[in-house]
Amino acid sequence: MSGVSTAAYIARRAAQKERVRILYRRALKDTLNWAVHRHLFYQDADALRERFETNKHVEDLDTIDWLITNAEATYNKWRHPDPYVVPWAPGGSKFHRNPTPPSGIEIVYDYGREDNA
DSSP: OTTOOHHHHHHHHHHHHHHHHHHHHHHHHHHHHHOSSHHHHHHHHHHHHHHHHTTTTOOOHHHHHHHHHHHHHHHHHHOOSSOOOOTTSTTSTTTTSSOOOOTTOOOOSSTTOOOOO
16 A cells, blocks of 8 residues: 555545545536536436546546546536526525514514404
């Protein structure tokens, strides 16, 4: 293992796997922003998966770090400029459309059925 302790090797591999997993999920979600139709998305998703699978056999830690860094740079370069945001999520068009009323304002839920006394 070229003088690297087993614990350090395992920790570095775990960190690399996590970076690859996060990068793949981000790239896959971003592919949805670029694809207009679902059948186009499936083709793009297969191509993305194939790009990740081509380097699955690499074992050298420094080479893996270099591949991850290049893939992250490519992802950042081709990231969609206006990604889709779910309307009710933060940044969506419906987020906080009906904000909570300020304190001191009483909400009457039985409007129209008040006591006439």
